[in-house]
Amino acid sequence: MPITTTRRRLLAGSAAALALPAFARAQGAVKPRLTAISQWSAGSDGAAITALGKKFEEKGGVWQHSPVPGFTTEMMNKLRAQIIAGDPPACSQLKGPEIAAWSKIAPTVDLDAVVAAAGYEKVVAPDLAKLHKPGGKWIALPLQIYSTNMLFLSKRALDKAKADKPPVTWADFNALAEKMKANGVTFPVANGGTRADDGQKFEASLAGISPAVYRSAIMNLDKKALEAPEIKAAFAQMRKLTEWMDPNVGAQPYATNLKRFIDGDSGMLIMGGWAQGVLKNAGFKLDDFIIAPGPSDNGKPVFLLNADAFIFWQRKEADLQAGQMLMAQLVMDPAIQTMYSQITGSIPVRTDVDLSGEGWSDGQRTTAAALKNAMGNNQAVLSLAHNMAQENGLTAAMIDVFTEYAKNKTIKPEEAVTRLTEAVEGSR
């Protein structure tokens, strides 16, 4: 009998916890606990989430994180298995349109109250916010932002080409690449050969040529936009990139050849901001390279958004519910976002965090400024190659086209346009 009473009290406590801001006092009845899964197990990602867990424990919580190392899909397989078994984690990593897709297969937590209490919506990019409130209610919270089209320039390659300014438009970029090639930079474009790499080459090309067409064709799958001349132009630009790349890379990730990039044997790397952390981890100095926004033909930065997020799954246990509320508050906290981004090299989701202080790099400041600028000009779009623009099935079908195009130089741009529209039709 006493047990029942306690449980009833716990349930009452959790109901009170939902009714913010009375939460903090009601919490006394139960110790918040959080079961979480993510793919972040090692490197700067692992360090960042471990630090977040420490903060959670400092606030009196019990932190139970089970990392699933490897690709995101492996984490998803574990999540799927747990959901089917009726035992989802209180919170899991998930991003982009997958949040909406997965929220249909299991009930999620309504975070509207806690988000409103934190005044969070005002400081999040609107396109990003939309992804995390698929049914109009917040069910997931973005954690950190990367841009997938940052331009990394090797100082030594720039010296060889006697250039000192990062290119602004694709025409500038192409001219600089030619100059590098003529002055002994073996491969003006540094690259990897994974599917995501090939996808990034296309999205950076198209978004740089026309963010508006990118939005309607890639994000909204508008049939007319998919056949627009800008798409063909993007494939043509991508072909130029592949001509400047090392064909021997095969399916290696970009990180394999970073030394050649620093040595000036390859010149320019189009990659997400995370490459800064990888370069730093590999022992290279920040003044070995420059970070600039990716080429944009209208001269204003285009930001290809990639954001990691946590989704919250409904649980009956009072301690897990309290843990979810605590976690939500932590994830939105500017101090926590600062701590997290400074470890991983990303930028905070909140647009009101000041990056001028110590602990931030020039690259991060450039990225944050680019995001602000791009949002002001409606040029912040969602990355396809990193699963932000479409669900996995559609993304994979489109990336098939890009990766074949990158590796098969006999495919003409107009042929690629047809294949892209066919791929979109075929998987809808």
Added chain:
Amino acid sequence: MSNAAAVATGRPATTEMVRRLPEYLMIWVPLLLSAAHLISFSIWTIWISFTPSTLVPVTGWVGLRNYNAVLASRNWQIAFDNLLLFGIAFVLLSLVTGLLLAILLDQRIRGENVLRTIFLYPLAVSFVVTGTVWSWLLNPGIGIEKLVHDLGWTNFHFDWLVNRDMAIWTIVIAAIWQSSGFAMALFLAGLRSVDTDIVRAAQIDGAGPFRTYTRVILPTLWPITITVVVVQLQFAISAFDLVRALTNGGPGIATQLPALVVYDLMFQRSQLGRGAAAAVLMLLILLAVLLPYAAWRYVRRRQAAHA
């Protein structure tokens, strides 16, 4: 009543049963369990392939829609063509290599045990390891091509791994390296079991070593050959880890194989229904190999019984 009868007539049989109980348990329990797993999961997969399942299994009926979508996709078409090429080339070449190694080892040479171990050793290595090692060896920038360039032959070209048209052959090479030792071991056992009297008779009749092999010894090996072919074919059809480690279906999607397509659809694209349809298609291909083999064995056993 039946107990009494059993006690009256079958006491030795009962003790025999009890004595052999551990054996029955050892064989039948795992056998039934794995058969139940195999059959129930196959049926489940077949059922899923007719449903509109995406992220998680759902009920519903979409007829052949998943099959049509898979068959019409470029990925599957490329995978199927690759399977034909890879299956035939790999089986034939590993057969020839294995047989050649076996014949050479059969010449009563010194150090046979060491050599046999060396040739068999790749079989003990995981396919992922084989794939990774070969992906380094075959990479033009760091592997064999670079070695030969550094030795001075700068005209040498061996870029199959990153060449769309030739990449599938790198998988053939790695697969042969891995499993021709298996064919060799079976053939060697076959060669050793050939009746020495027949060989001697052939020699007395004046047949040279070549004719002895082609006319007398090799014809006795054909049951082993069929076993090797079937085992290798089912490996070829279900090849996954080797390809994933070596080329991961690339460059582009040039080295897709059916198992990769199934994994991709189910776990990367979250299209369970289509993935299940592709898996059922793979099962059908496998049956096309295994059913004739089973029929052949059945016929042979009956012939043996009648003879």
